[in-house]
Amino acid sequence: MSSLDPRVNRLDKKKISEGEVHTNTHLITWEVFHQEKRGKQPVHVGIVHASTPEMALVLAKEQYARRGKTTNLWVAKTTDVYTFATEDEDIFETTPEKTFREPAAYKVRDRIEKFQNQNKVEI
Amino acid sequence: MSNAVKDLLFKMADDALIIGHRNSEWTGIGPMLEEDLAFSSMAQDKIGHALALYTILHEVLGEAEPDKLGFMRSENDFKCCQLVEQPIGEYDFSIVRQFLFDHAELLRYEMLTQSSFQPLAQLAKKVKGEIKYHVMHADTFVKQLGKGTEESHARMQSALNNTWHLALGIFEKSEWEEELISAGVFAGEEELKRRWLEKITPIIEASGLQLPATDESKIVYGGRKGYHSEFLKPLLDEMCEVVRTDIDAEW
Numbered sequence: 254m255s256s257l258d259p260r261v262n263r264l265d266k267k268k269i270s271e272g273e274v275h276t277n278t279h280l281i282t283w284e285v286f287h288q289e290k291r292g293k294q295p296v297h298v299g300i301v302h303a304s305t306p307e308m309a310l311v312l313a314k315e316q317y318a319r320r321g322k323t324t325n326l327w328v329a330k331t332t333d334v335y336t337f338a339t340e341d342e343d344i345f346e347t348t349p350e351k352t353f354r355e356p357a358a359y360k361v362r363d364r365i366e367k368f369q370n371q372n373k374v375e376i
Numbered sequence: 377m378s379n380a381v382k383d384l385l386f387k388m389a390d391d392a393l394i395i396g397h398r399n400s401e402w403t404g405i406g407p408m409l410e411e412d413l414a415f416s417s418m419a420q421d422k423i424g425h426a427l428a429l430y431t432i433l434h435e436v437l438g439e440a441e442p443d444k445l446g447f448m449r450s451e452n453d454f455k456c457c458q459l460v461e462q463p464i465g466e467y468d469f470s471i472v473r474q475f476l477f478d479h480a481e482l483l484r485y486e487m488l489t490q491s492s493f494q495p496l497a498q499l500a501k502k503v504k505g506e507i508k509y510h511v512m513h514a515d516t517f518v519k520q521l522g523k524g525t526e527e528s529h530a531r532m533q534s535a536l537n538n539t540w541h542l543a544l545g546i547f548e549k550s551e552w553e554e555e556l557i558s559a560g561v562f563a564g565e566e567e568l569k570r571r572w573l574e575k576i577t578p579i580i581e582a583s584g585l586q587l588p589a590t591d592e593s594k595i596v597y598g599g600r601k602g603y604h605s606e607f608l609k610p611l612l613d614e615m616c617e618v619v620r621t622d623i624d625a626e627w
Contacts, residue, residue, distance in 0.1 A: 280408070301410050302408060302409075302410055303410070304520060305516075305520060307516050307519075308516050308517075308520060311414070311509075311512055311513050311516045312410040312411065312414055314414070314509060315410075315413050315414035315417045315418075316410055316413060316414075319417060
């Protein structure tokens with residue numbers, strides 16, 4: 254199936270292959286981070302196309318903050334975000350096995366102690 | 377007094393409804409996906425402002441229901457300025473119109489937060505954040521395009537020149553001007569225009585554009601008194617076509 258993007262469909266594929274059409278005319282992309290409440294961590298929600306950080310923010314507002322609660326948005330140039338190479342994914346491979354690092358056990362212990370103190374029961 | 381307040385509310389509501397409808401005509405054909413969505417959302421906001429104002433007219437001032445006020449009045453009952461009636465044209469015009477109109481609207485609502493007419497003061501406090509965003513959007517694009525390429529600069533300057541005397545028509549005075557001012561309802565069109573010029577002039581200059589010269593005889597008045605351009609009637613016919621087939625239909 255061909256692309257549903259009208260910007261793509263309008264292009265003449267023959268002209269592209271002959272180099273007559275510049276396909277790389279989109280504005281650069283910006284990564285958008287959404288902060289729901291003051292003090293909460295901003296969460297990555299997607300990208301916008303824009304030519305300046307101001308425009309990226311203005312456009313991000315209606316793409317990613319059009320419903321629900323928002324206290325702020327962050328944008329950063331996509332090219333300013335550094336990531337590991339895809340083939341280096343194996344550095345994370347054994348991490349899920351290290352359950353001793355998970356804080357869940359401690360949290361449950363805290364809750365049991367709180368319950369005991371509140372209700373003065375011995376378990 | 378009631379007629380003076382009604383006139384103020386009608387012109388604000390009609391401006392919002394008509395610009396909202398006009399700007400919604402960009403939906404689906406905006407210059408890029410993100411902007412298409414943003415411009416459409418702002419158009420929705422405007423319709424919301426119109427609804428809120430018609431609701432005050434209905435609930436507080438005894439006028440008909442909001443849907444009837446929006447869709448069942450004739451062209452000459454509309455009090456919108458002729459600026460908002462103009463077709464969307466090219467994007468340069470729509471952006472310049474948003475810039476000139478929304479700056480005036482934001483300042484008007486800021487002034488109205490102090491209004492002695494409480495329902496309007498409350499509404500003004502509620503919506504000023506929305507309009508602030510509309511202004512932010514307009515400023516961003518005016519600056520970007522004003523200082524962009526030679527073509528974008530030329531297009532913005534000529535859009536500004538062509539829109540200037542229409543925009544000044546926003547501040548057409550009503551016969552109740554003094555009454556509104558002395559009752560503390562609204563500080564008046566003259567004061568609004570002064571603040572507007574003060575606000576937009578440095579932004580226009582910072583965008584590398586020139587403030588057009590004002591020729592008093594060319595200012596497009598009439599809208600506030602029910603005299604409209606050739607563009608309002610077709611807009612109303614289209615906007616109201618479905619609802620007028622059965623105004624009491626349940627949706």
